[in-house]
Amino acid sequence: xxxxxxxxxxxxxxxxKIDPQTNTLIREGILNILNPFDAYALEEGVRLKERCGxxxxxxxxxxxxxxxxxxxxxxxxxxxxxxxxxxAFAGADTLATSYTLARAxxxxxxxxxxxxxxxxxxxxxxxxxxxxxxxxxxxxxxxVSKIEDINKGMHLQRMVEEGHEIIELPLPAxxxxxxxxxxxxxxxxxxxxxxxxxxxxxxxxEELAIDMDKVGLKGSATRVVKVFSPQRxxxxxxxxxxxxxxxxxxxxxxxxxxxV
Amino acid sequence: xxxxxTEEQKxxxxxxxxxxxxxxxxxxxxxxxxxxxxxxxIRQLASSDLxxxxxxxxxxxxxxxxxxLCLAVEELSRACSGVAITYAASALGALSILEYGTExxxxxxxxxxxxxxxxxxFALTEATAGSDAGAIKTTATEKEGGYxxxxxxxxxxxxxxxxxxxxIALTDKERGARGxxxxxxxxxxxxxxxxxxxxxxxxxxxxxxxxxxxNCFILKENLLGKEGxxxxxxxxxxxxxxxxxxxxxxxxxxxxxxxxxxxxxxRIQFEHPIISIQAVQHMLAxxxxxxxxxxxxxxxxARTIDSGAKSITEEAAMAKVFASDVAMRVTTNAVQVxxxxxxIRDYPIEKMMRDAKITQIYEGTNQVLRNVIASELRKRRxxxx
Numbered sequence: 001x002x003x004x005x006x007x008x009x010x011x012x013x014x015x016x017k018i019d020p021q022t023n024t025l026i027r028e029g030i031l032n033i034l035n036p037f038d039a040y041a042l043e044e045g046v047r048l049k050e051r052c053g054x055x056x057x058x059x060x061x062x063x064x065x066x067x068x069x070x071x072x073x074x075x076x077x078x079x080x081x082x083x084x085x086x087x088a089f090a091g092a093d094t095l096a097t098s099y100t101l102a103r104a105x106x107x108x109x110x111x112x113x114x115x116x117x118x119x120x121x122x123x124x125x126x127x128x129x130x131x132x133x134x135x136x137x138x139x140x141x142x143x144v145s146k147i148e149d150i151n152k153g154m155h156l157q158r159m160v161e162e163g164h165e166i167i168e169l170p171l172p173a174x175x176x177x178x179x180x181x182x183x184x185x186x187x188x189x190x191x192x193x194x195x196x197x198x199x200x201x202x203x204x205x206e207e208l209a210i211d212m213d214k215v216g217l218k219g220s221a222t223r224v225v226k227v228f229s230p231q232r233x234x235x236x237x238x239x240x241x242x243x244x245x246x247x248x249x250x251x252x253x254x255x256x257x258x259x260v
Numbered sequence: 261x262x263x264x265x266t267e268e269q270k271x272x273x274x275x276x277x278x279x280x281x282x283x284x285x286x287x288x289x290x291x292x293x294x295x296x297x298x299x300x301x302i303r304q305l306a307s308s309d310l311x312x313x314x315x316x317x318x319x320x321x322x323x324x325x326x327x328x329l330c331l332a333v334e335e336l337s338r339a340c341s342g343v344a345i346t347y348a349a350s351a352l353g354a355l356s357i358l359e360y361g362t363e364x365x366x367x368x369x370x371x372x373x374x375x376x377x378x379x380x381x382f383a384l385t386e387a388t389a390g391s392d393a394g395a396i397k398t399t400a401t402e403k404e405g406g407y408x409x410x411x412x413x414x415x416x417x418x419x420x421x422x423x424x425x426x427x428i429a430l431t432d433k434e435r436g437a438r439g440x441x442x443x444x445x446x447x448x449x450x451x452x453x454x455x456x457x458x459x460x461x462x463x464x465x466x467x468x469x470x471x472x473x474x475n476c477f478i479l480k481e482n483l484l485g486k487e488g489x490x491x492x493x494x495x496x497x498x499x500x501x502x503x504x505x506x507x508x509x510x511x512x513x514x515x516x517x518x519x520x521x522x523x524x525x526x527r528i529q530f531e532h533p534i535i536s537i538q539a540v541q542h543m544l545a546x547x548x549x550x551x552x553x554x555x556x557x558x559x560x561x562a563r564t565i566d567s568g569a570k571s572i573t574e575e576a577a578m579a580k581v582f583a584s585d586v587a588m589r590v591t592t593n594a595v596q597v598x599x600x601x602x603x604i605r606d607y608p609i610e611k612m613m614r615d616a617k618i619t620q621i622y623e624g625t626n627q628v629l630r631n632v633i634a635s636e637l638r639k640r641r642x643x644x645x
Contacts, residue, residue, distance in 0.1 A: 186279055189309035189322055192271055 001054035001150075004105055004114045005045040005078065006132070007038045009062050009069040010122040023224040024091060034069050037117030039076075040177050043184040044147065045115050046077035052150055055079045057108060061089055061100050067200050075187035075195035082108070086204040091217030094123070098131035100215050103208045105136065113154075114174040118143060129176035139173045145180045261552055263559055265331070272328050275308055276335035288340035291465035292611050295457070297421055298343050298465050305336075305347055306376020314351045315358070319370035325566035326500065330507035330558055337511025338518075341615045342465030344508050346379070349417040349466075352501040353380025356426040356442060359500070360485040360493050365444065369424055378423035382501075383413040383471050384494050391628045394437035394491065398473060400429040406480045407431070407443065409451070409473035415622075419469030420454040423447045426497075427471065428490045440490030444482045451476030462614035499576045500565060502623055506558040506579040509587035509619040513551045516587075516594035516612045520544060523598050523609075540597060547590045554583040574636040577629040584619035584626060591616040 012033035017026040034042075045056045058073035060066050061084040070081035084104050092100065105111055114136075119126035126142070133140030145164060146157035153170040159178050169175070187195075205215060213219060239246040254260045265273065283304050291298055305311060313328040315321025322328075329351055336344035354373045357365055357380075372378040389395040398411025409429055416425075425445045432439030445452055455470030485493050521544055524535035534540050561579040565572050591613040595602035602609045620626045 185307055186282065186304060187275060188307060189271065189275060189312065191309075192275065193268075 001048060001052045001112045002108075002110055003045040003048055003054060003056045004108060004111050005038070005042045005056060005058050005073070006101055006114065006116045006128065007042065007058050007060045007069060007073060008035045008117075008120050008122075009033070009060065009066040010035045010120055018227045022091070023227050032065065032069065034072055035117055035120045035122075037119055037121065037177075037179065039117075039184040040179050040181050041115040041117045042073055042076055042078065043182045044177055045113075046185075047182065048113070048147065048150070049077070049079075054112070057082065059084065059101065059104055059108075061085070061092070061097055061104075063090075064202070067202075070200050071195040071198065072187070074198050075191040076185060077188075077191060081198070081200050083200055083202045084208070085202050086206075086215075088205045088212060088216045088218075091220065092215060093220035093222045094125050094127035094131055095221045096215050096217075096219035098128050098135055099219060100208070100210065101128070102132055102135040103210050104203060105132075107203070107208060112171050114138070114172075116174070116176045118176045118178050126176070129174060133174035136174065139169055140175070141167055141169055141173070142176045144175045144177045147181075261556065263556075268324075269328060269331060272310075272313055272324065273331040273335055276310060276332040277338075279304055279308060279310075280335050280339035284336065284339040284343050288343075288465070288611070289605075289608065291340065291342060293464075293605075295459065295464045297467050298346065301343050302346060302376065302379070310347065311350060311376040312374045314354060315370050315374040319366055319374060321370070321374040325562070326503055327559060327562040327566055330503055330562045333504050333507040334511040334514070334555075334558075337508045338515040340465060341508050341512050341612075341619075342463040344511065345417060345463050346421075346466045348501070348504045348508060349381055350379045350422065351504060352382045352497065353418070353422065353424060353426055355500055356382060356484060356493060356497045357424075357444065359497060360442065360489070361444075364481070365484070369444070373424065379418050379421055380424045380426070381416055381418035381422035382497065383416045383419075383425055383427045384498075385413060385415050387412065387414050391625055393494065394440075396428060396430060396440065398427070398429040399433060400431050400441060400443060402431070403477065406478050407483070409443070409445070409476040409478065411473050412455075413471040413473075415458065415468055416471050417466055417468055417622075419467060419471055420457065421467045425471060426484065427473075428494050429473075431487045431490075435488070437491040438488055440494075441487045442484035442490040442493040443478060444484055445473075445476070445478055449476055449478060461617060462611070463618055495573075498623055499573050502576040502580040502629075503558055503562045503565065505619055505623045506554070506561070506576075506583035509580075509583035509616065510551065510555050510558055512612050512616050512619070513547070513554065513583075513587040513590040516591045516609060516616075517544070517547045517551055519607075519609050519612070520547065520594035520597040523601070523607075527599075527601075534597075543593050543597060547593055550586040550590060554579075554586040558583055574633055577624065577632045580619075580623065581626045581629045581633070584616070587616040587619050588613075 009032045011030040019026050049056050056078045058070055058078040058081040064085055067083055073081055116129040130140055141156055141158055143159040144156050145159045148155040156167045157164045158167055239249050283301055310332050312322040313324035317323040333344050333348045357369055373380050384393055386396050400407040400409050427443050427445050428440050430439050431441040451474050453472045458468040524540050525533050527534045558579045561575045564575055594609050595613050598609050601607050
C-alpha cells in the first residue's frame with residue numbers, strides 16, 4: 001500500500017506575529033514544529049504500513065527549513081520524504097497549496113491513500129484535505145477517528161457531533177484524521193539514524209511542470225486583507241439570588257429589552 | 261560538565277529523556293500508587309529501540325555498551341526508577357546470555373530481547389541466600405537429556421512479566437557454590453510458576469516475585485556455560501550490571517536535586533524564596549556536588565568496562581556503593597528542603613526517597629560490596645600494585 005502523508009511545519013506557539021505589510025505570518029525567530037494534527041496523520045500512515053506493508057512518503061510544501069520537519073517524519077517511521085519548495089510557492093492560500101500538493105502526488109506515481117491532519121495549528125482552515133481530493137478526483141472522508149478494516153476499500157469511523165458514522169471508502173482516496181485516532185509514537189534510535197542521512201529531494205515549480213498562475217500568492221483565490229484580534233466585549237451578566245428571584249429578575253430584564 | 265559523549269550517545273540520552281518526560285512523568289504517581297506494571301511504557305521503550313542498545317548488531321541490537329545503557333537508565337530514573345529498573349533488569353538477564361551463551365543460545369534469544377518483545381530476568385537470591393549467595397538451595401538434577409529444577413527464587417525483578425530467566429541452581433549439592441550452574445528457563449515451562457507480586461516500599465511500578473520450580477524439566481541445551489560455572493557467571497554478570505544500578509541512583513538523585521531546587525525557588529518563607537536562605541543553599545550545593553561526583557564515577561567505570569577491561573569487580577562496586585549512598589542522602593535532604601510538603605504524597609519527592617533506598621540494597625548490599633572493595637585493596641597491596 002502506497003501511503004502519502006501531507007505535513008506542514010507550523011510555529012510552535014499560538015502567539016504569532018503578523019507582518020503588517022503582507023498580512024502573513026512572521027516566521028523568523030519562532031521555533032517551528034510539525035503541525036500537531038499532522039502527527040496523527042503520520043502515525044496512522046505508519047501503522048497502516050506496519051499492518052498491510054507498503055511505503056509511507058511524507059510531503060510538505062514550505063520554506064527550505066521544513067526539511068528538518070521531514071527528517072523528523074522519517075525518524076517517526078516515514079520511508080521517504082519530499083519537500084516542495086520554491087519562491088513561487090510563497091504566499092499560497094489553501095487552494096494554491098492543494099494544487100501544488102496534488103501535482104506533487106501525481107508525480108510520486110501510484111498512491112493508494114493520502115492522509116492529512118484535520119487542520120493546521122496556524123491557519124486552522126481544514127481545507128487542504130478536501131481540496132486535494134477534489135483536484136485529484138478522489139473520494140474523501142474528513143474527521144476519521146478509526147480505520148477499522150482494509151481490503152479493497154476501507155471501513156472507517158468518522159467523528160460527528162452526535163457520535164460516529166461507519167463509512168466504506170473505495171481506494172485510492174483522501175482522508176483527514178482527528179486526534180482521537182491514535183497516540184503518536186516517539187522516535188526510534190534507528191529512525192533517528194536514518195533521518196540524519198536520508199536524502200530529502202526538493203521539488204521546485206520547474207520540476208513539477210506546474211501552471212505558474214495557480215501557485216503561490218498568484219494562484220490564491222483569497223487575500224488576507226486584515227488580521228486583527230477581536231475586541232473582547234464583556235456583556236454577560238450573572239443573576240444572583242434564589243432561583244425564584246432570578247427568574248423574576250430575568251423576566252423583567254427580558255421585558256425591559258422588549259423581548260417578551 | 262563535559263563528558264565527551266559521542267553523537268550516538270547523546271542521541272540515546274536525549275531520546276530516553278524525551279520518553280521519560282513525555283510518557284513516564286505524567287504517569288509515575290499513578291504507577292507508584294497502583295503498583296502497576298508499566299507495559300505501555302515498556303512498549304514505547306521497545307519501539308524507540310532502547311532495548312537494542314545493549315545488544316550487539318549481529319543479534320539485531322545497536323551495539324552499544326555499558327555507557328549507553330547507563331545513559332538510558334539514568335534518564336529514565338530521573339522520572340521514575342520503577343520503570344527504569346524494569347528496563348535495566350532485562351539488560352541484566354541479557355548480559356548472562358551475551359557473556360556466556362553459545363552462538364545458538366544467543367541467536368535464539370537475543371533478537372527478541374533487543375526488539376523488546378521479550379523481557380529478561382536474572383535469578384540468584386533465595387530466602388536463605390541473600391548476601392550469602394553461595395547458600396542457595398535450588399537444585400538442578402540431571403535427567404535424560406536435561407535437568408529437573410526444584411526450589412524457590414526470591415525477590416526477582418521482572419518476575420512473572422519476563423519471558424526468559426537466567427536461573428542459578430546447584431548441579432552438585434556437595435560442592436556448594438562450586439556446584440552451581442546457570443540455566444535459561446522460559447516462562448511457560450511446565451513446573452515453573454510465580455509467587456504473589458511483592459508489595460514494596462519503592463520502585464513500585466516494577467514487578468518483584470518469587471520463581472517457584474517444582475519438578476521443572478528443561479533441556480540440556482538450556483545450560484549456560486558449563487556445569488559448576490554458575491556462581492562465577494552470577495558474580496561476573498553482576499559486576500557488569502552494577503554500573504546500571506549506579507546510573508539508576510544518579511538519575512534518582514538528579515531528579516530529586518532538580519525538584520528540590522525548583523521548590524526552593526518558589527517556596528516563600530520570611531517574605532523570600534527559601535533558596536535565598538544560606539542553610540538551604542548549602543544543602544542544595546552539597547547535593548549538586550555529590551550528584552556530579554557520582555555521575556563522573558559511574559561514567560568512568562562504564563567506559564572502563566566498554567574498553568574491554570577484564571577485572572572490574574572493584575570499580576563496579578565502587579560506582580554502585582558511592583552512587584546509591586549519594587542517592588539516599590540527596591533524596592533525604594530533598595525531602596527536608598520540601599519540609600512538610602515533602603512528606604505528602606501529592607509531591608514526587610517522597611517517592612524518590614523510597615525509590616532510592618533499594619539501590620543501597622540490591623545487586624549486592626553496600627556492606628557486602630565494601631567487603632569486596634576492601635578485599636581487592638588488600639590483594640593489590642600484597643601484590644605491590
